Every structure is written in structure tokens, then in C-alpha cells.
Amino acid sequence: MAKRTGSVVIVGAAMTGGNAAVALREEGYAGRVVLLGDESAIPFGRPPLSKTYLMGREDLKNWYVKPRDWYEANDVELMTGLRVEAIDIRAREVTMSGGGTLNYDGLLLATGGRNRRLPLHGADLDGIYQLRTVGECDAIKAAAAPGKRAVVVGLGFIGAEVTASLTSVGVKVIAVGSGKGPLASVLGDQVAAVMAAIHEEKGVELVLGDQVTGFAGRDRVEAVMTRNGRRLKCDFVVIGAGIVPNVELARDAGVAVDDGIVVDAFGRTNVAAVFAGGDVANHEHPLFGRVRVEHYNNAEKMGRAVARTMLGRLEPYDYLHSFWSDQYDDKLEYVGFTRRWDRFVVRGSLEERRFLGFYFSGGRLLAALGLNRGGDPELDESGELAVSGRVIAAGGRVDPAQLEDERIDIRAMLM
Ligand SMILES: Cc1cc2nc3c(=O)[nH]c(=O)nc-3n(C[C@H](O)[C@H](O)[C@H](O)COP(=O)(O)OP(=O)(O)OC[C@H]3O[C@@H](n4cnc5c(N)ncnc54)[C@H](O)[C@@H]3O)c2cc1C
Incomplete structure (x- = not known):
């Protein structure tokens, strides 16, 4: 061209x-x-x-x-x-x-x-929302008066963040997820357990290892039914079922x-x-x-x-990939990419909710996560996550035992 x-x-x-x-x-x-x-x-x-x-x-x-x-x-x-x-x-x-x-x-x-639609009985009832556009967000905002009861369906990023935001404005939230905690499929069960504790401490009722099977209500949604036989009463529902x-x-x-x-x-x-x-x-x-x-x-x-x-400038798109998620005052940052891993090691304290997590597959570091630690890999070049990103970009050959060991500076591993 x-x-x-x-x-x-x-x-x-x-x-x-x-x-x-x-x-x-x-x-x-x-x-x-x-x-x-x-x-x-x-x-x-x-x-x-x-x-x-x-x-x-x-x-x-x-x-x-x-x-x-x-x-x-x-x-x-x-x-x-x-x-x-x-x-x-x-x-x-x-x-x-x-x-x-x-x-x-x-x-x-x-x-x-x-938004992925759930083909479930009652899914068209009023008061059931999904979230992608400003209009959809405004509709949820209008429903989210303090004291209302919401059921959030799905505990991926949208579900977990909406749960945190609704809870923060005084909505009583019950959140249903099929895994062991928020973000389990992306970040694994150990991190999901930490996220679950964060939400529960704020008053969220988590319904885990369960699935929504339908919605009940006359004109508007009044309750959500689950596979394990729960009937969760609510004023409105937000579904986060992916895209x-x-x-x-x-x-x-x-x-x-x-x-x-x-x-x-x-x-x-x-x-x-x-x-x-x-x-x-x-x-x-x-x-x-x-x-x-x-x-x-x-x-x-x-x-x-x-x-x-x-414009004819042929350079492969090799951005390392990264994302963040904010829930309450807790901040997750992630660099790299993997959907499957065979080893996960932690540096820092899961209990104190301040740690780095490293995802390995076949002996290669593919991704690193920070909860309230490690800096923003996009902004803080010398932060632990940005450095981890450089390790991943260089092929990810690093000893997991060294990553776990706080006495060893992550920056030294680049050499
Ligand atoms: C609520 C929410 C919170 C998020 N928070 C985070 C976050 O904290 N961190 C993070 O990393 N990511 C986050 N994301 C993800 C991020 O927003 C997406 O990765 C990003 O929106 C992708 O941008 P896009 O332009 O590729 O696609 P989209 O945002 O989906 O935009 C595509 C656009 O194309 C339009 N379109 C489609 N077909 C046609 C057509 N035939 N004609 C005309 N227009 C068309 C669509 O209507 C849409 O406007 C969040 C997403 C959502 C929904």
C-alpha cells in the first residue's frame, strides 16, 4: 500500500x-x-x-x-x-x-x-445485565443502590471486578463461580484462594464449584438457581460469562x-x-x-x-502481553502469557496478600503475576515484574527455586 x-x-x-x-x-x-x-x-x-x-x-x-x-x-x-x-x-x-x-x-x-449469552431458562428477564458497553454499565449503575442484593454469575475478570465494585458501593453480592475462587482458570487455585479470602472479608458470599442453571421471576429476575440446588434471592444479576x-x-x-x-x-x-x-x-x-x-x-x-x-513496516508483533485487575484496594499485575502450566512457585506471602507468582511449563517461565507487589511492568522498568518479563522474553530459562528464594535478587537472574 x-x-x-x-x-x-x-x-x-x-x-x-x-x-x-x-x-x-x-x-x-x-x-x-x-x-x-x-x-x-x-x-x-x-x-x-x-x-x-x-x-x-x-x-x-x-x-x-x-x-x-x-x-x-x-x-x-x-x-x-x-x-x-x-x-x-x-x-x-x-x-x-x-x-x-x-x-x-x-x-x-x-x-x-x-458478551457470551447464557442459553438458560429466564435469561431474558429484566434485571439481568451483562457488561461491555457504557450503556450496559449505566444500567448496572442504576440498579446498584446501596442495600440491594445482586447475584454475579461467573468469577472471571468481569465477574470478580464487578463483585468488588458493587460491594464497595454497598450492594450485597452473592457471586457464583464454577472454580475454586475468583480467576481460578487464569491464575490457578492458589491465587484464586487468596482472591476468595479478599472478597469474603469484604462481605461477599461466594458460591464456588457450582453453576447457574436458570433464573426465576415474574416480570423481573427474583432468584438465581444453581446446579447444587441453591436458590439465590436477588434484586438484579450481572453475568460475566466471557466474550x-x-x-x-x-x-x-x-x-x-x-x-x-x-x-x-x-x-x-x-x-x-x-x-x-x-x-x-x-x-x-x-x-x-x-x-x-x-x-x-x-x-x-x-x-x-x-x-x-x-504502512509496509514489517516487524513481528512481539509484545510480551500484560494485564492488570483492580479489586477493592488490591492490585493484580501480570506479564507474559500462558493458559496451562505444570509448575507454579511463589515469592513472598500468600497470607499477607503481597507476592509474586511464577508460571512454568516444560521448565520455561511463561508468565509472572504480582499481587500488591512487583510494580506495573509497563511503567516501572526496574520493578520485579518488568524484570520477570525480561526473563520471559529471553526464553524463560530460570531456576524456580531461585525465584522462590527472597535472598536472591530477581534482577541478578537476568545475567
Ligand atoms: C468492563 C471491562 C473491563 C475491562 N478491564 C480491563 C482491565 O482492567 N485490564 C485489561 O487488560 N483489560 C480489560 N478489559 C479488556 C479490554 O477492554 C479489551 O481487551 C479491549 O476492549 C479490546 O479492544 P478492541 O478494540 O480490540 O475490542 P472491543 O473493545 O470489543 O471493540 C470492538 C468494537 O468494534 C465494534 N464492532 C464490531 N463489529 C462491528 C461492525 N460490523 N461494524 C461496526 N462496528 C463493529 C464493537 O461494537 C466495538 O465497539 C476490560 C473489558 C471490559 C468489558
Whole structure:
């Protein structure tokens, strides 16, 4: 694609799409940039929706990718509230809701994901919410008056954070999860047990090792039923059941999909001039192999990286991956990536809730976690987590016994 002419169309005007548009301009691309999204919001980061914004402690301005007037000032045509309905890869054209069409020289699919629906009896009752958009967050906020009773379904990131935020504003929360505690599937049972204790100390009733089987109520939800026979009375429900990547547009156009849109290490799909990034992109990572990552830092960095690919700067996207989660005053930071591990070692104290955890597979360190310890790996270069990240990036060959041993400085392990 020529650098100073042509036209880039970006589908999905959120974190990935917004950052791609910014990077195109920052890198000097002077062609047409159209950024299209079906939400009404301008590109922004969703983290406060389960935390500070949900609790009424922050508005979203700090989370905008760029202020509203940046788009016009930088000649980025931001079209919100508009869906792309079809892609014609031969004509290099997209069709929008309403029938309008746009031609592209480069097309970035940043379509993200949507909430996974639970096909359960009563799931359509009023008072049952999911959380991805500002509108969905506002609806939960309106229901979350102090003294109300909520059931949170699912104890992944959204479920655990919403549980913490609702509890913090005075809602009485019962949280149901199939594992041994919050975040068990991502962080393991030991960390989940620590997180469970944190929530219980704040007054949350955790229903663990159980599953929701249906919802009861006349006009509105009144109770949640579980496999183990519980009937949990409530005023409202928030379901955090994960997301489904929005691949249909790509798939129908002939773009390869497999748990997301399949891209190579540069963000290129199997179709010429079509790229993908962010939550929807199943990408080839130089260290971790095929991964699809549903985190803010990936959306920001991959949006930018794929924009550079579109300009012909072919560098593999090798961001180490990282995320954070805030629950009450406790802060989790994570660097690296793994879904499975065969060894987990801890440095510090699980009881004091201040520790690092290290995830190994086949003798290789693949990921490190800090609870209230280790610093933000993005901001604190000499922090223990940033250093652990460098160990992972260098191949992760490190002795687990040394990592456990507080007498040995983690920084020394880099040598
Ligand atoms: C409540 C909440 C809290 C979170 N907190 C954290 C956190 O603390 N830390 C962290 O690391 N991550 C967090 N995340 C995850 C992070 O927000 C996501 O990784 C990020 O939103 C991904 O950005 P994206 O642009 O790739 O996808 P999305 O945010 O899903 O955006 C995709 C956009 O494309 C639009 N779209 C899809 N199809 C079309 C179409 N055909 N036409 C037009 N538009 C379309 C969608 O409507 C959407 O606006 C959180 C997510 C949520 C929901």
C-alpha cells in the first residue's frame, strides 16, 4: 500500500481501532482514514466500566484514546453508531448499515468481542445485565443502590471486578463461580484462594464449584438457581460469562477464522489488504505461539503495530502481553502469557496478600503475576515484574527455586 495515497478503513472504533488510526497519522500516513464503529462512544478504554466508573468515582475522559476534537483535527473520519454489514474482498469495498459503501486500499478489522449469552431458562428477564458497553454499565449503575442484593454469575475478570465494585458501593453480592475462587482458570487455585479470602472479608458470599442453571421471576429476575440446588434471592444479576469474538463479518467475506480472525505475526489475514488486531485477532506470537488476547494493553499496542504493518513496516508483533485487575484496594499485575502450566512457585506471602507468582511449563517461565507487589511492568522498568518479563522474553530459562528464594535478587537472574 502506498504511504501517501489511498484509503484505510478501520472497522471497530474502540481501543484497537482508535489506536490504529492514531498510529497511522503519527507515522505520517496522509491518505484517507475512516474509523467506523457501531457504538455511540468515541474510542475509549473499557477498564473503568467494571471499576471506577461503575462505582461513580471517575468519568471516562481519562480513558479516551484521543479527545473528541482530535479526529477532525487530524482528518480521521470517525463514524460512530454505524455497522459494517459486508466486505467485498475483490472490489475492496465495505457496505455499511444504510447501504452506503466505502472503498479501501487497506482494511483493519478491529471488531473485538461481544458478551457470551447464557442459553438458560429466564435469561431474558429484566434485571439481568451483562457488561461491555457504557450503556450496559449505566444500567448496572442504576440498579446498584446501596442495600440491594445482586447475584454475579461467573468469577472471571468481569465477574470478580464487578463483585468488588458493587460491594464497595454497598450492594450485597452473592457471586457464583464454577472454580475454586475468583480467576481460578487464569491464575490457578492458589491465587484464586487468596482472591476468595479478599472478597469474603469484604462481605461477599461466594458460591464456588457450582453453576447457574436458570433464573426465576415474574416480570423481573427474583432468584438465581444453581446446579447444587441453591436458590439465590436477588434484586438484579450481572453475568460475566466471557466474550465471543466478532468474526462473522470476516468469515462471510472469506477471511480465515478460528477462535478469532487468524493473522500472522504482522497482523495480516489470509486475504490481501485485510488485517486484524486486538481482542478479535488470533495472532502468531514469536514466544507463545498462537494466542488471542483479550486485554487493554494488547488492544493498544496491536492496534498500533498493525497500523505500521499496513504502512509496509514489517516487524513481528512481539509484545510480551500484560494485564492488570483492580479489586477493592488490591492490585493484580501480570506479564507474559500462558493458559496451562505444570509448575507454579511463589515469592513472598500468600497470607499477607503481597507476592509474586511464577508460571512454568516444560521448565520455561511463561508468565509472572504480582499481587500488591512487583510494580506495573509497563511503567516501572526496574520493578520485579518488568524484570520477570525480561526473563520471559529471553526464553524463560530460570531456576524456580531461585525465584522462590527472597535472598536472591530477581534482577541478578537476568545475567
Ligand atoms: C468492563 C471491562 C473491563 C475491562 N478491564 C480491563 C482491565 O482492567 N485490564 C485489561 O487488560 N483489560 C480489560 N478489559 C479488556 C479490554 O477492554 C479489551 O481487551 C479491549 O476492549 C479490546 O479492544 P478492541 O478494540 O480490540 O475490542 P472491543 O473493545 O470489543 O471493540 C470492538 C468494537 O468494534 C465494534 N464492532 C464490531 N463489529 C462491528 C461492525 N460490523 N461494524 C461496526 N462496528 C463493529 C464493537 O461494537 C466495538 O465497539 C476490560 C473489558 C471490559 C468489558
